Amino acid sequence: MPAKIISGKQIAADIRLELKDEVSELRKNDIFPKLVVVLVGNNPASESYVKGKIRAAEEIGMESVLIRYADTISEDELLSKVNDLNKDESVHGILVQLPLPKQISEQRVIEAIAAEKDVDGFHPESVGRMVTGLETFLSCTPAGIMQLLKRSDVSLQGKHAVVVGRSNIVGKPISLLLLQADATVTICHSKTVDLASITKQADVLIAAVGRAEMITKDHVKPGAVVIDVGVNRTDAGLVGDVKFDEVSEIASAITPVPGGVGPMTITMLMANTIESAKRHAG
Ligand SMILES: NC(=O)C1=CN([C@@H]2O[C@H](COP(=O)(O)OP(=O)(O)OC[C@H]3O[C@@H](n4cnc5c(N)ncnc54)[C@H](OP(=O)(O)O)[C@@H]3O)[C@@H](O)[C@H]2O)C=CC1
Numbered sequence: 001m002p003a004k005i006i007s008g009k010q011i012a013a014d015i016r017l018e019l020k021d022e023v024s025e026l027r028k029n030d031i032f033p034k035l036v037v038v039l040v041g042n043n044p045a046s047e048s049y050v051k052g053k054i055r056a057a058e059e060i061g062m063e064s065v066l067i068r069y070a071d072t073i074s075e076d077e078l079l080s081k082v083n084d085l086n087k088d089e090s091v092h093g094i095l096v097q098l099p100l101p102k103q104i105s106e107q108r109v110i111e112a113i114a115a116e117k118d119v120d121g122f123h124p125e126s127v128g129r130m131v132t133g134l135e136t137f138l139s140c141t142p143a144g145i146m147q148l149l150k151r152s153d154v155s156l157q158g159k160h161a162v163v164v165g166r167s168n169i170v171g172k173p174i175s176l177l178l179l180q181a182d183a184t185v186t187i188c189h190s191k192t193v194d195l196a197s198i199t200k201q202a203d204v205l206i207a208a209v210g211r212a213e214m215i216t217k218d219h220v221k222p223g224a225v226v227i228d229v230g231v232n233r234t235d236a237g238l239v240g241d242v243k244f245d246e247v248s249e250i251a252s253a254i255t256p257v258p259g260g261v262g263p264m265t266i267t268m269l270m271a272n273t274i275e276s277a278k279r280h281a282g
């Protein structure tokens with residue numbers, strides 16, 4: 001039987017309706033959640049994601065501002081802008097789109113963002129709180145994946161979850177969240193020997209590699225749930241890290257690309273910004 005398609009697009013739309021109601025309630029109490037997105041340069045992929053973020057904010061009734069800089073901006077200039085935004089009481093969420101040009105240290109910029117406005121969840125304080133299970137802003141892609149699994153009734157307790165990828169923004173944090181949900185977690189990466197023998201053990205397989213269609217049916221156990229985080233632009237268009245056509249023949253459930261994890265990432269960013277506005281208001 002072919003896999004059930006987990007529509008991130010649909011689940012994100014459901015959550016956005018909930019968030020829209022929440023924002024309209026907050027507005028009645030003079031709380032106006034506001035997100036500022038900082039975009040440096042004009043990388044086409046970044047342009048597209050940033051547009052999606054601004055569109056989502058509008059849809060939900062939130063205020064959003066896009067601040068653009070040329071890719072020649074100095075690190076000091078960018079840090080000074082982040083500082084201003086930290087002090088601006090009307091701003092609840094700050095997102096500096098990555099990647100940044102090479103003269104700028106991404107780590108320094110991430111650490112400059114006030115933890116209470118770190119709606120990306122990339123600040124070491126947010127990461128540390130997440131790891132220890134404290135309340136914090138969860139990084140958006142991992143949070144979105146957990147929502148997808150939850151709202152698709154995928155149980156995690158005692159299941160073997162295999163994550164392919166160990167980046168700070170996806171692989172590592174999703175592994176921790178799966179662990180907190182009582183899965184048994186294995187993390188694979190570029191030095192992993194015989195990847196397929198490990199991914200084939202997965203009840204839940206998360207692909208976050210950034211290599212077009214590298215996960216094939218030979219990597220997947222029949223009946224597994226497969227979450228494809230990859231967003232790869234190829235001549236054939238936008239594809240994931242999973243060879244969708246063949247894996248969807250054997251998986252029990254699978255996310256498509258586009259329309260899977262991506263829309264959830266953006267939605268979680270909105271949820272974090274609303275949460276930040278609520279915390280700010282007390
Ligand atoms: N849908 C969404 O919302 C989002 C999608 N993405 C997409 O997800 C993908 C991953 O992003 P990100 O985590 O930032 O990417 P990174 O490039 O930072 O990390 C990729 C990871 O994959 C591992 N890897 C590379 N090649 C192999 C291989 N042959 N076998 C096993 N592991 C391998 C790397 O291992 P090593 O550590 O050893 O180098 C690394 O840990 C990209 O396609 C990106 O565009 C990212 C963020 C959000």
Ligand SMILES: Nc1nc(=O)c2c([nH]1)NC[C@@H]1CN(c3ccc(C(=O)N[C@@H](CCC(=O)O)C(=O)O)cc3)C=[N+]21
Binds near residue numbers: 099141
């Ligand atoms: N500070 C920062 N925070 C991020 O969260 C961040 C970042 N930098 N840099 C890049 C990655 C990537 N990312 C995506 C967001 C949405 C889609 C998304 O909506 N994808 C659509 C397709 C969009 C399209 O067509 O291009 C989909 O999968 O359906 C994808 C990828 C956020 N990231």
